[in-house]
Amino acid sequence: MRLFRCAACEQLLYFENRRCEKCGHDLGYIPETNELAAVEREGDHWRALGRSKGLYKFCANAAHDACNWLVPAExxxxxxxxxxxNRTVPDLAIPVNLSKWRKVEMAKHRLIYSLLRLKLPLESNEDREGGLCFDFLADDPGGSTPKVMTGHDEGLITIALAEADDAEREQRKNDLGELYRTLLGHFRHEVAHYYWNCLVRDGKRLTAFRAMFGDETADYGGALKAYYELGPLPDWQVHHVSAYATAHPWEDFAETFKHYIHIVDTLEMAASFGMRVRPRLDKTGELGAEVDFNPYRACAIQQMVDAWLPICFSLNSLNRCLGMSDAYPFILGPGVIAKIGFIHDLVHDRVPLDVEDGPSPPPPPELEPAPMEAPAA
Known part of the structure; x- marks a missing residue:
């Protein structure tokens, strides 16, 4: 994520801004050019300032104040x-649903921003069966049906609308003993299962995946049951980014993919702010960093990690000064960094293809039951 600038008045803008508070222009995001454009109405459409050609229309969800992305008029x-x-949205006639759905959409748009910047495939069910689509579902207020479970099923990602309630999400975080849980983290974790299908299974990279993460044909249900009954091994942080990543190779991949997007997106914002970390007491320079590169490009993973760690140390220290939990309470050991490097190479198409087809893996699991939801960051 980065900062933007109003074309009309040069005011600094943030990704979620709908209107420039300085000059009053409406703002619309143009994904094709990664531009938050100041727009003026022209008939039934909108023209982006600074562009002599091309008219746009706002996404239909702008009528609900849930989106400000632009679509070419034609x-x-x-x-x-x-x-x-989006395949399913909640009943928006219910005010509390509308409020929560807007929060969900904010997280989803940040997710799609990252996927577009990484040039990952983004097929919807309109493109092909098994494409990426979302169900945003609210619990039955009468309690006559089971609570909605966040999960995935061959490209269909279900997000429980209850996760948009801060108190409810914090309760689930405490109940599951998680370090970190956010809506954006849910999206990044669940979409990773879709990209495992696209880039690993269908992309014929199972051999390289198994060498890094293990054999995904191991019984998934049994692995989750064992994890929740026995917990992770005491030394899990050596090779896993989170405790939940130890449950099964699929979840290890999803957790690692999620953290990779955390790192890339945060580093881009740090670069946009011109952030530099130079602790005065650090005589060795080991905690120094300057984000003077684009993390969304195929740079070296070690360059990203070398910048990420000092940035994290500073963020965590600042949070503690405010009496808040660490912004990033995770340890990136060598084994974890190697897995993040695998994700980095995978999204940039640098993981070798299988020499020959191995046994066909079973399909990914259906929706994960509520007690087994992955920790979201």
Missing amino acids: QEGEFCVACRH
Whole structure:
């Protein structure tokens, strides 16, 4: 994620801004150019300032104040590249649903931003069966049906609307003994299962995956049951980014993918702010960092890690000064960094293909039951 600038008045803008508070122009995000554009109405459409050609329309979800992405005026369909992946939204006539759905959409749009910046495949069910799509579901207020479970099933990602309630999410975080749980983390974890399908299973990279993460054909249900009954091994932090990552190779991949997006997105924002870390008491320079590169490009993973660790130390220290928990309470040991490097190479198409097809793996599991939800960061 990065900062933006208003084309009309040069005011600094943030990704979620809908209106420039300095000049009053409406703002719309153009995903094709990664631009938050100041726009002016022209007939039934909108023109981006500074552009002599091309008219746009706002995504249909702008009517609910849930999206401000722009669509070329000539494009068929009323939804933007992010919202066309929505399969189900909650009953928006219920005010509390609308409020929570807006929070969910904010996290989803940040997810799609990252996927677009990484140039990852983004097929919806409109493109092909098994494409990426979302169900945002609210619990039955009467309690006559089971609570909605966050999970995945062959490209269909279900997000429980209850996760948009801060108190409810904090309670689940405490109940599950998690370090970190956010809506954005849910999206990044669950979408990783979709990209395991696309880039590993269908991309014929099972051999390299198994060498790094283990054999995914191991019984998934049994592995989760054992994890929740016995917990992770005492030395899990040597090779796993989170305790939940130890449950099964699928979850190890999803947790690592999630943290990779955390790192890339945060480093881009740090670069946008021109952040430098130079602790005065550090005579060795080991805690110094300057984000003077684009983490969304195929740079060296060690360059990213060398910048990430000092940035994290500073963020965590600042949070503690405010009486808050660490912003990033995780340890990145050599084994974890190697797995993050695998994800980095995978998204940039640098993981070798299988020499020959191995045994066909079973399909990914259906929706994960509520007690087994992955820790979200």
